[in-house]
Amino acid sequence: MIERQVSVVMSIVGERVVRVDAAEKATGRAKFIDDMKFPGMLHASVLRSPYAHAKILSIDKSEAEAVPGVYAVCTHEDVPGKNRHHVVTDDQPFFAEDVARHYGEAIAAVAAETRELAEYAVTKIKVEYEELPAALGLENALLDEAPYVGGEENIFRRYKIRKGDVDKGFDESDIVIEHKFVTPYQEHAYLETNGALAVPGSVGDMTVYGTMQCPFYVLHAVSDVLGLPQNMVRIIQAATGGGFGGKEDVPSLVAAIAAVLACKAGRPVKYILSREEDLICMSKRHPAIVRIKMGAKKTGELTAIEADYKVNAGAYVTLSTIVLWRGTVHVAGPYRCPNVKVDAAAVATNMVPCGAYRGFGTPQVIFAHESMMDELAFRLGMDPLEIRKINALCVGDETSTGQVITEEMGMGLMETIERASEESGWAEKRKKYSNQEGETRKGIGMSTFLYGVGLGAGGNYMARAGAHIQVYDDASVLLAVGTAEMGQGMKTVLSQIAAEELGCPLENVSIIMTDTSHVPDSGPTVASRSTVVSGNALRDAAMKIKAGLYAAVSKKKGVPPEVMESRDGAIYNRENGKMLMTFGEAVNAATGTRKHLAAQGWYISPNTDFNEEDGHGNIYFTYTWVTQVAEVEVDMRTGQVTVEHLTCAHDIGRAINPTLMEGQIQGGSSQGMGYGTMEEILYDKKGRMLTTSLSTYMIPTIQDMPDVTPIIVEHPYKEGPYGAKGVGETPLMGIAPAVTNAIRSATGVPIREIPAKPERVLKSLEGEEIL
Amino acid sequence: MLSEKVKVSFILNGSPVEVEVPSHHTLLEVLRERLNLTGTKEGCGKGECGACTVLMNGEPVCSCMLMITQVEGAEILTIEGLGDLENPHPIQRAFMENGAIQCGFCTPGFIMTAYALLMKNPNPDRKQIKEALSGNICRCTGYMKIEEAVMNAAREVK
Numbered sequence: 001m002i003e004r005q006v007s008v009v010m011s012i013v014g015e016r017v018v019r020v021d022a023a024e025k026a027t028g029r030a031k032f033i034d035d036m037k038f039p040g041m042l043h044a045s046v047l048r049s050p051y052a053h054a055k056i057l058s059i060d061k062s063e064a065e066a067v068p069g070v071y072a073v074c075t076h077e078d079v080p081g082k083n084r085h086h087v088v089t090d091d092q093p094f095f096a097e098d099v100a101r102h103y104g105e106a107i108a109a110v111a112a113e114t115r116e117l118a119e120y121a122v123t124k125i126k127v128e129y130e131e132l133p134a135a136l137g138l139e140n141a142l143l144d145e146a147p148y149v150g151g152e153e154n155i156f157r158r159y160k161i162r163k164g165d166v167d168k169g170f171d172e173s174d175i176v177i178e179h180k181f182v183t184p185y186q187e188h189a190y191l192e193t194n195g196a197l198a199v200p201g202s203v204g205d206m207t208v209y210g211t212m213q214c215p216f217y218v219l220h221a222v223s224d225v226l227g228l229p230q231n232m233v234r235i236i237q238a239a240t241g242g243g244f245g246g247k248e249d250v251p252s253l254v255a256a257i258a259a260v261l262a263c264k265a266g267r268p269v270k271y272i273l274s275r276e277e278d279l280i281c282m283s284k285r286h287p288a289i290v291r292i293k294m295g296a297k298k299t300g301e302l303t304a305i306e307a308d309y310k311v312n313a314g315a316y317v318t319l320s321t322i323v324l325w326r327g328t329v330h331v332a333g334p335y336r337c338p339n340v341k342v343d344a345a346a347v348a349t350n351m352v353p354c355g356a357y358r359g360f361g362t363p364q365v366i367f368a369h370e371s372m373m374d375e376l377a378f379r380l381g382m383d384p385l386e387i388r389k390i391n392a393l394c395v396g397d398e399t400s401t402g403q404v405i406t407e408e409m410g411m412g413l414m415e416t417i418e419r420a421s422e423e424s425g426w427a428e429k430r431k432k433y434s435n436q437e438g439e440t441r442k443g444i445g446m447s448t449f450l451y452g453v454g455l456g457a458g459g460n461y462m463a464r465a466g467a468h469i470q471v472y473d474d475a476s477v478l479l480a481v482g483t484a485e486m487g488q489g490m491k492t493v494l495s496q497i498a499a500e501e502l503g504c505p506l507e508n509v510s511i512i513m514t515d516t517s518h519v520p521d522s523g524p525t526v527a528s529r530s531t532v533v534s535g536n537a538l539r540d541a542a543m544k545i546k547a548g549l550y551a552a553v554s555k556k557k558g559v560p561p562e563v564m565e566s567r568d569g570a571i572y573n574r575e576n577g578k579m580l581m582t583f584g585e586a587v588n589a590a591t592g593t594r595k596h597l598a599a600q601g602w603y604i605s606p607n608t609d610f611n612e613e614d615g616h617g618n619i620y621f622t623y624t625w626v627t628q629v630a631e632v633e634v635d636m637r638t639g640q641v642t643v644e645h646l647t648c649a650h651d652i653g654r655a656i657n658p659t660l661m662e663g664q665i666q667g668g669s670s671q672g673m674g675y676g677t678m679e680e681i682l683y684d685k686k687g688r689m690l691t692t693s694l695s696t697y698m699i700p701t702i703q704d705m706p707d708v709t710p711i712i713v714e715h716p717y718k719e720g721p722y723g724a725k726g727v728g729e730t731p732l733m734g735i736a737p738a739v740t741n742a743i744r745s746a747t748g749v750p751i752r753e754i755p756a757k758p759e760r761v762l763k764s765l766e767g768e769e770i771l
Numbered sequence: 772m773l774s775e776k777v778k779v780s781f782i783l784n785g786s787p788v789e790v791e792v793p794s795h796h797t798l799l800e801v802l803r804e805r806l807n808l809t810g811t812k813e814g815c816g817k818g819e820c821g822a823c824t825v826l827m828n829g830e831p832v833c834s835c836m837l838m839i840t841q842v843e844g845a846e847i848l849t850i851e852g853l854g855d856l857e858n859p860h861p862i863q864r865a866f867m868e869n870g871a872i873q874c875g876f877c878t879p880g881f882i883m884t885a886y887a888l889l890m891k892n893p894n895p896d897r898k899q900i901k902e903a904l905s906g907n908i909c910r911c912t913g914y915m916k917i918e919e920a921v922m923n924a925a926r927e928v929k
Binding site: 026029 | 803808809810811812813814815816817819820822849850851853854855856859863864866867868870872873874875876877878879882900901902904905906907908909910911912913914915916917918
């Protein structure tokens with residue numbers, strides 16, 4: 001177990017140090033996957049299903065194979081190992097076999113001398129299909145006549161929560177409201193599309209470079225698809241141009257295709273997806289329908305919450321069951337409510353498999369519960385701020401799963417509500433906007449929510465992480481961890497933690513890109529977990545190294561190791577505050593006495609549990625608490641919504657680097673604003689995606705973005721490194737309802753389906769007039 | 772499918788270059804594949820994201836939208852020509868120091884567009900910065916720190 005000792009003086013943690021990878025990125029030197037080349041390298045292109053659902057009667061690849069410059073053409077028959085992508089279950093093939101189950105599913109792939117040639121050869125593969133009826137859309141897939149896609153009657157998985165007695169709760173309430181909320185797909189739109197480069201080794205081994213969040217997922221996939229033992233597969237992450245969940249599971253599909261081609265061709269194969277291909281077939285945020293019924297007293301206290309949550313999972317299970325689970329346990333929000341009933345289902349459709357996206361099944365339910373809180377406030381004639389304060393969880397309260405919130409978790413919910421409302425000028429603006437007339441109207445809205453940090457009970461078995469620290473004899477330090485940098489700043493934050501813990505200057509520390517041959521399986525880089533788990537693993541390794549250093553210093557200086565502490569680049573006698581040796585001198589002394597200055601660290605997250613029968617359990621080791629306030633202007637003639645300001649207060653325990661923290665908050669907010677107001681994927685009647693470019697799937701530009709005021713609230717989590725929790729996902733999660741609540745404040749009209757595009761807002765406005 | 776090769780000469784980051792490439796290749800392909808200058812990124816290949824922005828005769832252009840023959844005789848400036856690890860350009864330094872970089876994939880394009888702006892208008896206001904950068908997409912930062920970086924760089928460049 002790691003000794004939880006917080007250094008008295010912190011010189012690096014909490015500082016706004018410049019990102020360790022800033023210079024290479026600013027100068028264009030950082031090597032992303034498409035920037036890498038190997039001698040003899042081939043390029044891949046993939047043939048994808050033109051149908052949402054079709055039998056594959058035959059595949060003739062002879063003509064493609066005959067194209068000069070083509071080195072390999074592969075289908076499922078060329079997979080040397082297992083043609084199954086294991087995420088939760090084994091239902092998704094790397095290459096479709098007898099049936100294609102969604103538009104854009106991989107059928108065959110070509111490796112050729114150039115990308116152009118590969119794209120040409122793909123057109124020469126002849127596939128005979130028999131088109132089948134397709135289940136397109138969540139509600140359609142549940143109709144009696146819907147074609148079967150998967151699971152039990154097209155339901156891959158259900159979850160439920162039963163707490164208290166909702167019927168009793170509704171009986172005891174003074175008001176009951178019930179509404180349906182609809183949320184869309186969301187595309188990650190990372191600026192760098194997915195891609196991988198597979199390099200065959202000399203002994204039948206395979207190394208794969210790629211853009212990815214979860215190198216160990218890719219390790220398992222490549223090992224499975226090639227039928228190689230894991231010690232013959234090595235995954236090295238390239239600089240990764242954004243992930244947001246969109247490079248959690250799908251890089252395994254990309255790497256597997258590249259690896260199968262490389263194996264057959266005997267040459268390195270690079271496979272980079274075009275933007276169109278990436279949009280069509282990589283994962284998305286699940287579209288959802290959430291029905292919620294809430295009961296409350298006149299005074300605002302919640303008495304019962306009943307919810308039905310359904311997500312469109314797509315054609316294969318992939319991560320949907322875990323996404324569904326996280327949504328299920330977040331449906332009731334950060335509120336005290338004795339009676340909760342939740343039923344959730346992941347629905348199989350003939351559509352692209354949805355997966356992880358920042359928030360992982362919770363933005364959908366947050367949109368619902370936060371719209372409902374405003375509805376309640378409206379119906380009870382209360383201030384939306386007040387109703388949230390009245391119901392906000394406090395230390396000692398239970399969540400919907402019966403987990404008791406403790407001080408040790410770090411509990412700053414109320415402070416986020418207070419600071420976000422004060423900073424945004426909530427009271428004053430609400431008054432000012434209360435009676436508006438005219439063609440443009442302003443509004444202010446808020447959302448409050450919680451987020452379980454880490455994998456929680458849904459991924460308990462993966463909740464551990466490794467780290468490696470090696471100190472060289474010139475006192476430079478090399479770090480290796482098992483989680484991944486994708487832009488969020490992990491390498492910087494972890495370098496700060498390691499430097500702080502070792503007491504060495506930050507300049508001495510460098511950190512390699514994640515390489516599965518250096519560190520044991522550390523689970524995925526998801527769930528806002530890296531700072532906590534890799535940070536703690538590094539601290540574990542640093543303690544071992546410090547033991548070696550202290551022993552050497554002790555021998556020279558005659559001071560017992562127990563009284564030593566490391567800080568500010570030196571080792572001190574804690575009792576009299578005297579410096580004993582600089583870090584460099586200590587390293588010198590230690591290497592001179594043959595101390596082992598390399599160490600592996602290992603961290604196991606506290607156990608979590610979940611009872612599937614009633615949905616009870618201590619499901620996360622800590623929570624991040626958030627309140628977001630949006631200010632909008634609505635054009636009553638066109639329905640155009642302009643978001644004018646966002647104020648976002650996050651209790652993240654401890655900001656290791658406030659600049660990076662603000663960057664997470666501002667960047668996540670822009671994705672949340674896109675989700676709430678403009679981003680939408682459209683399909684035609686055959687299930688073919690229509691929004692296949694960044695000019696049809698539109699995301700916020702600099703001209704769309706308002707100022708975002710980040711507020712950092714720090715209620716330390718006892719087990720977190722220096723009190724840190726996690727922040728990666730929360731900034732996105734509540735912006736949509738904050739914006740739609742602001743639209744309601746401006747216009748008096750509720751918005752229950754996002755994105756709040758002008759045409760949708762206009763319809764709602766017209767509806768109001770009709771009523 | 773294969774087009775004829777053409778010889779094209781231009782000035783790249785201050786030095787003359789001549790390439791012989793298929794005539795349908797874009798400037799982006801030539802920079803990345805032929806000349807090994809991979810700092811210029813492809814985000815969409817359709818002129819929608821700005822990640823491939825370079826300067827042609829002082830104007831920011833999407834290099835994915837320029838056929839190589841259009842570059843004959845032009846002066847091209849890429850991110851590699853602006854500064855390096857030891858001596859980053861003040862705009863590059865401002866992006867680093869202001870937290871304007873996250874994943875870094877859009878960064879070279881933003882920096883080139885900002886450079887073009889500051890060469891023409893050393894004192895841009897917020898509106899002018901937003902206008903100039905509106906063709907560059909960033910999914911990570913929410914743009915505020917990019918805008919601040921350009922503001923600070925303007926002070927620095929002066």
